[in-house]
Amino acid sequence: MLTHAPRTLSISLRDPGAKAEARVRPKKAHPPDYKIIDIIFYRKIMLQYPKIYMESAMKRLICILLFVIAAGVMVQAQEAKTEKTAKEYIADLSSGSDEKTLIEAAQYCGDKKEKDAVPGLINLLTDKHEMVRIESAIALGLIGEESAADALNNVLVNDESAQVRYAAILAALKIGSKKSLDPLKQAKEKDTDPFIQDLLGKLEAKAKK
Numbered sequence: 001m002l003t004h005a006p007r008t009l010s011i012s013l014r015d016p017g018a019k020a021e022a023r024v025r026p027k028k029a030h031p032p033d034y035k036i037i038d039i040i041f042y043r044k045i046m047l048q049y050p051k052i053y054m055e056s057a058m059k060r061l062i063c064i065l066l067f068v069i070a071a072g073v074m075v076q077a078q079e080a081k082t083e084k085t086a087k088e089y090i091a092d093l094s095s096g097s098d099e100k101t102l103i104e105a106a107q108y109c110g111d112k113k114e115k116d117a118v119p120g121l122i123n124l125l126t127d128k129h130e131m132v133r134i135e136s137a138i139a140l141g142l143i144g145e146e147s148a149a150d151a152l153n154n155v156l157v158n159d160e161s162a163q164v165r166y167a168a169i170l171a172a173l174k175i176g177s178k179k180s181l182d183p184l185k186q187a188k189e190k191d192t193d194p195f196i197q198d199l200l201g202k203l204e205a206k207a208k209k
Contacts, residue, residue, distance in 0.1 A: 093120030110139025141171025149177035
């Protein structure tokens with residue numbers, strides 16, 4: 001005897017002559033295919049993403065360029081405010097300023113070959129700071145004015161610093177004045193610094209060839 005009806009069949013017992021009627025349960029409606037929806041949505045996003053990304057990247061690039069340009073303008077403006085003129089550097093040579101200022105002025109005048117700086121540089125050949133005297137001698141050699149020859153000749157023979165004498169010798173050689181021949185010969189005979197002797201010895205040997 002059946003105790004329960006099968007899952008897929010339902011038999012009516014009220015009408016014994018009735019045929020068993022098979023009742024198949026209706027299929028449940030399938031939910032929407034979310035994978036397809038996700039793919040469609042993903043494609044739409046990916047189609048728009050390059051455009052969005054490029055616009056964002058361009059904005060960032062423009063901001064960076066504007067920042068760099070603004071920074072450059074500020075630096076140039078600052079340099080324009082702080083950069084000295086040639087006249088100011090030449091004035092520094094006679095201002096009795098500190099060692100650093102005098103050295104910077106001498107270097108500038110030598111690099112720019114400022115002939116108007118020659119008197120000031122000659123005066124600095126007797127400055128108490130060794131580096132000021134060295135840079136002044138070098139600057140006079142770079143400028144190349146023969147009017148500085150006498151002062152350099154005195155320095156290359158008499159300065160207490162071998163480095164200053166060496167710089168004065170190089171400057172005198174650069175100028176090439178005949179006035180420097182005797183002082184250079186004197187330095188070759190009396191100077192005890194090995195570097196000066198080596199330099200003058202090589203020049204003498206070269207001159208004999």
